[in-house]
Amino acid sequence: MTLPSTRTDRPNILLICTDQQRYDTIGAYGNEHVRTPNLDRLAADGVLFENCYVQNPVCSPSRASLMTSRYPHAHGLWANGVQLPDHEQFFTKTLADDGYDCGLVGKLHLSACKGGRLEPRHDDGFRVFRWAHDPYPGSSENQYHRWLKTAFPHLYAEAQAPDRHGFDNLPTEAHYSRWIGNETIDFLQSSRDRSKPFCFVANFFDPHHGFGAPKEYLERYQPDELPRPVTREGELDRKPPILTDASKESYGGHARGYLSYSEDELQQVKAAYWAMVSLVDDEVGRILAALEAEGLADNTIVVFTSDHGEMLGDHQLMLKGPMMYDCAVRVPLIVRWPGHLPAGERRSDLVQWIDLAPTFLEAAGAPALARGQGTSLLPLARGEQDAVTRGWALCEYRNSGHPYDPAVHTTMLRTGQWKIVVYHGLPATDRERTGELYDLAADPQELDNLWDNPDHAPTRLRLQEMLIDVLVGTEDRTQPRIDHF
Numbered sequence: 083m084t085l086p087s088t089r090t091d092r093p094n095i096l097l098i099c100t101d102q103q104r105y106d107t108i109g110a111y112g113n114e115h116v117r118t119p120n121l122d123r124l125a126a127d128g129v130l131f132e133n134c135y136v137q138n139p140v141c142s143p144s145r146a147s148l149m150t151s152r153y154p155h156a157h158g159l160w161a162n163g164v165q166l167p168d169h170e171q172f173f174t175k176t177l178a179d180d181g182y183d184c185g186l187v188g189k190l191h192l193s194a195c196k197g198g199r200l201e202p203r204h205d206d207g208f209r210v211f212r213w214a215h216d217p218y219p220g221s222s223e224n225q226y227h228r229w230l231k232t233a234f235p236h237l238y239a240e241a242q243a244p245d246r247h248g249f250d251n252l253p254t255e256a257h258y259s260r261w262i263g264n265e266t267i268d269f270l271q272s273s274r275d276r277s278k279p280f281c282f283v284a285n286f287f288d289p290h291h292g293f294g295a296p297k298e299y300l301e302r303y304q305p306d307e308l309p310r311p312v313t314r315e316g317e318l319d320r321k322p323p324i325l326t327d328a329s330k331e332s333y334g335g336h337a338r339g340y341l342s343y344s345e346d347e348l349q350q351v352k353a354a355y356w357a358m359v360s361l362v363d364d365e366v367g368r369i370l371a372a373l374e375a376e377g378l379a380d381n382t383i384v385v386f387t388s389d390h391g392e393m394l395g396d397h398q399l400m401l402k403g404p405m406m407y408d409c410a411v412r413v414p415l416i417v418r419w420p421g422h423l424p425a426g427e428r429r430s431d432l433v434q435w436i437d438l439a440p441t442f443l444e445a446a447g448a449p450a451l452a453r454g455q456g457t458s459l460l461p462l463a464r465g466e467q468d469a470v471t472r473g474w475a476l477c478e479y480r481n482s483g484h485p486y487d488p489a490v491h492t493t494m495l496r497t498g499q500w501k502i503v504v505y506h507g508l509p510a511t512d513r514e515r516t517g518e519l520y521d522l523a524a525d526p527q528e529l530d531n532l533w534d535n536p537d538h539a540p541t542r543l544r545l546q547e548m549l550i551d552v553l554v555g556t557e558d559r560t561q562p563r564i565d566h567f
Contacts, residue, residue: 096284097282098366102402105408135413136435138482140161147435150170150454152436162483164193185282190215195216198221213225234252250294262286263366265284289362291337293354303353329399391413392409404479404490434456434476453560475494478492493549499521501528504517
């Protein structure tokens with residue numbers, strides 16, 4: 083048995099994670115229209131990773147990759163509604179065993195949660211566990227619902243009435259995002275074990291649909307002043323047929339598709355989405371102020387990121403699903419660690435969500451995850467010349483969202499200049515094998531699909547062969563070999 087470390091200089095870890103926030107919704111990432119002063123300031127004080135990719139474009143498989151540092155084909159949580167196997171180890175469990183006080187507030191989503199179903203606890207290492215899957219009515223164990231019903235009983239009742247906008251548009255003081263901020267601040271000020279370093283995970287639900295925000299935030303944005311969706315007429319004609327289907331109906335027919343929105347509605351959705359981002363930004367500001375007031379800022383690693391993106395009308399698509407555009411699978415990643423990482427620097431190298439757990443564990447001086455597949459980002463963040471980088475990023479979708487029939491299985495490989503997305507056929511599914519190929523140097527908006535372009539056939543073949551090698555290279559071969567036979 084390994085005894086916890088007695089080091090007194092170990093950093094605290096504060097992981098702030100949103101849900102469904104694409105990378106380009108922060109001022110520091112070049113968005114001139116959104117207002118995110120607190121995240122911009124965090125980036126100015128830390129390192130911003132320009133090309134961070136998640137391992138799946140929907141919640142549960144992606145979040146399982148964060149917690150275990152393993153690809154979906156390794157950890158086994160291949161779709162929403164699937165439970166993570168009990169033997170998978172969380173980085174927070176490792177930290178707890180090594181002397182950290184660990185806590186979580188908000189969403190986790192590593193098992194089925196439809197209709198407010200209570201999510202079973204994993205051996206997660208969290209001493210403080212304030213679970214609330216989403217803002218909506220459901221499980222009696224949802225701690226946000228309990229708090230709202232006690233603190234604002236009239237708003238709780240009104241939000242459930244059919245003629246109301248519901249929980250998305252509650253006033254700021256009663257909003258789910260404010261509750262996440264409050265609970266995080268409570269942990270920093272009152273609930274943590276002051277004899278130990280801490281690791282706290284603050285999981286916001288915003289800017290997830292359904293596209294609502296407090297009135298004061300909605301008023302910050304004028305829909306007609308915001309950029310229009312990135313697309314062009316006939317864009318989907320040369321792309322896999324499932325994308326045309328998804329343009330008509332999202333979530334395999336369970337949600338409105340792009341084609342059912344008017345131009346004005348699309349702009350209103352974008353305004354609400356950015357309003358939610360600004361709400362989260364203000365809560366991040368409150369959390370960082372509390373960290374400073376408690377004298378914790380200088381010895382705390384603060385990470386801001388998200389589990390996947392949102393199509394938001396780009397490429398004539400909404401929400402998420404079997405699509406691998408950057409707006410769906412590329413997320414913000416900002417890391418601040420005063421005195422240990424440089425301030426105001428950016429890294430363009432390709433990194434992945436599986437790299438966060440080993441980053442935390444290395445910083446804490448804790449044991450590595452025995453079956454982890456990620457690589458610590460600390461050398462790269464420090465700007466070390468010999469920092470090891472892969473040069474590629476992998477993302478998998480295995481009918482992972484609302485299921486399609488026949489099933490949709492896609493795999494993305496991103497390299498420096500190229501992105502290839504294979505839409506698998508037989509024997510994986512009865513669908514026709516097809517795909518997407520983008521030259522990101524010439525076409526960063528991913529509008530021109532070169533998959534069937536004969537001039538790019540050698541590139542497509544090379545990348546498909548490389549993808550096979552990556553899949554073999556990321557298989558789980560941690561089971562020890564006892565002898566030759």
